[in-house]
Amino acid sequence: MQPATRHVYLNLDALRGVAAICVMLYHFSPFLADGKVLPSSYLAVDLFFLLSGFVIAHAYDRKIEAGMGFGSFLLVRLIRLYPLYLAGTLLGAFYLLIKNTLMPGDYMPMSDIAMMLTTGMLFIPLVGNAYHTIFPLNPASWSLFFELLVNIAYVLLFFALSKRVLSALVAGSLALLIVAAVFSGTLDFGMTGATIASGLPRVAFSFFLGVLICRSMAQGGTGFLQSGYWAEMALLLTLVIFAIAPAGGGARAGYDLICVVLLFPVMVTVGAAAPTRPGLAKLFGWLGRISYPIYIIHTPMLMIIAGAGKAASIDPFANHPWFGIAMAGAVIVIADVATRIY
Template sequence: MNVQRYDMLDGLRGVAALLVVGFHLSQFGMIPAIVPRGYLAVDFFFVLSGFVVAHAYERDLRTHLSLGSFIIKRMIRLYPLALLGAGMGLVVLLLKWLFFPGKVESLEVLLASGMLNLAMVPSFLSATATSHDLFPGNGPLWSLFFELLINLLWAVCGIWLRTSTLILIIVVSLVFLAVFVNRYHTLNIGYDTATFWGGLARVCFGFPLGVVIYREQHRLSANARHWSMFTLSAALVFVLAIPVAVSERNFPWLDLVFISLCLPAIVIGGTGQTNTMRFGSLLGSLSYPIYVLHFPIVLMMSGLSQSLLSGWNTHIIASMSFVMILAFSWMALRLYDEPMRRMLTSLTRKGDGKFYKPFPTPEPVSGATQPDGGQIDVRL
């Protein structure tokens, strides 16, 4: 596996994670709606994930890497922090039930949903009090569920599909997304029981699109793949900051334009730079813990702003929340996630060597594109 890193994409992933934090802070009324389309960062993650996972694993899965090995690698990468995030969400909901029992579901429903979420399984038990969320204590984990699902489907059959077949899947998914946009007037779907299938359509559009970009990047001109970090970050912020339509007369179809043209273009623009940006690497490392851990902190601080901190300025509470999210994410990464992944990797190597048996470098697969490039941290 190539040891270079796509530092530009790492940095962009970190920028997107911070924009998601801003989106949720505004949803809880702590700051103005500065990135009202922050939910589209999930679609950016899906496209980026398809590119990264295909780069890291497609050749190996076609030659020597077993399905079991791939699943273990992905679970070691994703599950420790996801487990921590789901646990934090459950604790926050239990505290809310203890102090504000009328604002959450019954204890039995909370515990049942919490146990399912700890296993990365969406819950269809929540009701109005928790907005029918699939992951009521940590909403963003809905996208991680679909990420794990698409990873499995891709490893089982997707790696053998021709690029033309992937494009057909992308087009069909886009048609379904158009149906959902026509119904809900937004692509902010997939996180609750009513729009579950919309989440599936989003990942079935974004992930294969990322795989196609990986396979076909050699066809792109150098100019399309070399943009500055500032330019691409500004483009990402601009897309997510465009005000959301308040009626169907205000172009609700913009979301479809953004996910099919703008966000893939930003990913393409970030594929040309490797091993040059330490700051980008740091942002990339923090992006995943920020994404899976920030929501319980925002939920807790929102509760405090309505009770113990009711007299405080909401902007101060938002600033405190942001600092807490960054600090806790960094500590979780260094003190929990990285040691846990090292330990799990060591245990799996000792427990079953066949999953990690070294192989000689295989010959390129006939018809497979092996473009030059780097390796980035293969996480959402």
């Protein structure tokens, strides 16, 4: 059998890259401004899950139908994800070891660091109340944990995932997601031990909706997107969504649900169907390549760079936005180098 020509979704690469940069800037907010920068950027995780479902279905549906087994699929995914994940985890451990040396007043027992490193390297979440996130050495890793869970579910359930079953999965996950959003007042959950259960419908809804969109688009019906500035509009809408900060309570939960349930699926459909302008192809491809490195190393790099600033008697909080801009630039450069070399 001749392998099919692989379609490269450069617009989706650009969406993922812009979203990763927005998450980084959101987490760097204390070093950039007095308030939150791009305050709704935590929704980028839901966009990542949706994109993942679409791309996984596109890349692996035919391969699994042709005989690719569970072990081969999982190995390919780990080869793709684990090296940079490991690098981020080791950077987090390095930060704590250096902090113990330079700031003995905040000393953390070596046994605690060893436990966080061991569990982190094995993708085991820490759900105790003593931890602010289920992966303390690299807080952004929480979404990667859920990504692997839903990837495993996809391959194990693959031959049962008809469109009817997918629709039922999406509908059931949505119902649970709405309940979780109403109780929490937001969709910003899943990263702590107290909210880890709520992370399951969050990833399941977006991922399996992405699979459903991919399979549905194979039947056509998006020809009207072949002309116009649809891809650029989707990118602009991403920034607008992340920049808006509705009031708390019901408004916040409603906004989050509208974005995840309605706007993100439209953006992914548009990005997948619309052509990429030749002049933007290289930029979009580059954004896609650096998206995962930026996301998975930016939180330990934040701790290391901010700690280095303090060690050099530079108050990173008193020197915004320049300190934050320098941090973001450094992470982008490191992500680019990691993509090309590591």
